[in-house]
Amino acid sequence: MPMRIFKNTNGYTIIELMISIVIGMMLIAAASATYIAQNRSFTAQDSVSEVNTQSKIAHDLVSNFIKSAGFGVALDMSTEPVNGYTQKITPIDSSSGPDAITVVGGFRWVGSLWPTGATPGTTTCAAPPALPTSVPQNALNVQIIYNSDLRPNEGPNMTDRSFLSIDGIDFVEVSSCSVGANGNCGAAVILSNPLTQDFPLQDTTLVPDGICNVGRPVYLVENITFCVNTVDNTLRRIARTTPAGAASCTGITTSIDEVMADNVEDLQLAYALDTDGDGEADDPGSDGLANDFVSGGSVADASTIKAVRVNVLARTDRPDPQYTNLGSRPTVIENYTQPVVIDSFRRRWWQTIVSVRNN
Template identity: 20%
Template sequence: MKFSRIDRQRGFSLIELMVSILLGLFLTAGVISVYIDSKSNYQSEDELARIQENGRYALELLKRELALVGFFGGNLNTGGIAPGTVTADCSANWTLNTDEPLDFINDFASSLTTVNGITLGCLSSADIVPGTDLVTIKRTAGDFTLKNGVYNDGLTKADDSQWYLRMAGFGDVMEWTYIDSSGGFDSADVGLGSEVAYWEYNTNIFYIRNYSVDTDDGVPTLCAERLVGDSISNQCLIEGIEDMQIEFGVDTDGDGVPNQFKAAPTGAELGTAVVARIYLLVRSIDPVAGYTNEKTYSLGEKAVAAKNDRYLRRVFTTTIQMRNTTLPAT
C-alpha cells in the first residue's frame, strides 16, 4: 500500500498580516511622535536661550544709555555751547543741541513729535511698531579721550569720523569739534598742561522697528537712529524686541527722589525725571511648532493681550537712576 504525503507551506493569513501592519503603524507613529516632541523641545530651548540673550543685552544697552543721559564730560554748565550742525540731522540743529538731552514719545501712534516739541524727521512712521515707546538720549562717553592734553590709557589718537565735545581752560570754553579721516586733534591741544579735554559725543533715538532686514520678514527689532560720522543714520541692534515701555520717576520736590512714576510724562515732568523703569517684551525669532501662546503680559501700566500665535515671549524689566538729567547749572 502506498501512502502519499503532501507537504504544505503556510504563510501569514490575511488577519495576521493586517494585525502586523497595524502594530507597525503604531510603532512608527510612536517613533514619529517622540521625534516631533524632541524637535519641539529642542526648538523651544533654543528660542528661549536666544530670548534670554537678546533681552539681557537690550536691557544692559538701555541701562547704560539712560544712566549717562545728560552727561557732558562732567561739566554742569552746557547751556553756552553753540549747537553746531551735522550734515544730515534729524531736526534742525537738534543733534548737537544739549538743552534737552532726554526726550520721549509715549505709545507711538503716527506723530513723530516728542514731548518737548521736536519732530524727528529722520524716522519713518511706517517702520515703527504702533504702541511702543521712543526715547532720545544725548551724552558724551563715560570717560575722556584726552584730558589736560594727555590721552586716556590705551589711546594714542582721536577716532576718525567722530564728533567730540572740546573743553578748554578746564571747561571755561566748550565747543564741538568734528574729526574727519584726514587728521586728529589740534597739535596745540596735545601735550601735558594744555588744559584741553576731548570727550566723544553720542546721540541715539531708540525705537522698535517692525522688521529686521527685509521689510516683510516680520521680526520686530530694537533699532537706533544715531550719530555716525557727520550724519544721523539707522542701525538695528537686537532682534526679537517686540515692545518697549519706559516709565519715568518724576521728582516733584527737588530732593533727587522720585515722587511718582509717569508712563506719559509732559516735557516739564521729563525734565525732572531722576529714575527710569524699562520694560521689554522679547519674542522668539521663529515660531515653535505645536505651541500656542495664550499668555497676557504686563509692561508696567500697559497690558499686552494674548497673541494666540506660536511665538515664545518673556518680559524683562529693570530700574535705572539717571543722575545727570537734573544736575544744577553752575
C-alpha cells in the same frame, strides 16, 4: 560522498508577515512621533532661549545708557547743546504705541589725549617731585591717539561728531581738523575752547622706565535714541538723529542705525521726578514706595528726572504649536493699553528701575 539535498516546504505564513509588518510600522510610528515631539520641543525651547537672551541684553543696554546719560556733557547744555539737544534726557511719550528716549553723553571712548607732536612710547615722563608731563591747561592744539578698533565714521569730525569730553571733565568741541577718507579727524585737532586744566600723561609699565605710554581718555559726546520700529518689530539704537527722526524711529544720512533686538513689540518708559530739588524722587503718596512714576508727556523739566522705569516686551520669532491661542500681550504697560492679541507666541516682559547718575 554523495551530496544530500534537504527540501523544506515550511515558511512564514501571510498572517505572520502581516503581524511583522504591523509591528514594524508601529515601531517606525513611535520613533517618528518621538522625533517630531522632540523637534517641536527643541524649536520652542530655542525660540524662548533666543528671546530671553536677546531681549534681556537689549533691555540692559538701554538701562545702562540711561544710567550714564549726562556723562561728559557741558555744565549748561542750554548754551552748549549737542546736535541741538539741550537736555541730557529727552522723553518721547506715546499712549498709543511704543515710547522712545534720547540720551546725551560721552558713551564712546575713542582714544587718548596727547600734546601735539608727542608719541606714545617715546615721550619722556617727568619723575616726581617734578610736575608730570601733560597736555597743558589752555591748550587749543592737541593730538588724539585713536583706539585701534575705531571704525570709520565713528570718530570725531567737525559736524555732528565734533563734541568731546576729556576724561569726563572738560567738554570741548572740535574747531578744525583734517578729515580722512574714513570720515574721522586726523590725530591733530584744534579745539574751539581751551582746556581748563592740565591732563597728565602716565607711565603704566610694570617696571616704570620713565617713558609715557598712556594719555587721558577722550570720549565722543553724542545723542543716542532708543526706539521700536513697529514695521519690523526691532528695538533700535540710533546715534545722532534729529528730534523728528527720534519720534519716528528713523535715522538721518549721518546716523548710525543699529538693531539691538528683533521681535520687540513694545518699549515703555516712566519717570520719577525731583521737582522740589531736595535730591530725592518726589513721593506724592507719602508711602515711601517707588510707585510715583509719570509718563514722558508729564515731564515738564527733564532736569528733574531722577530715575527711569524701563519696560521691554518681546516675543519669540516663531509660534509654538503647543501654545495655540494661549499667547497674549499684557493688558497695560505704563500708560499704553496694549492691543488685544490671541496667538501662539510666547512673550517676555522685562522691567527695571534705573537711577540717573548725572542729572
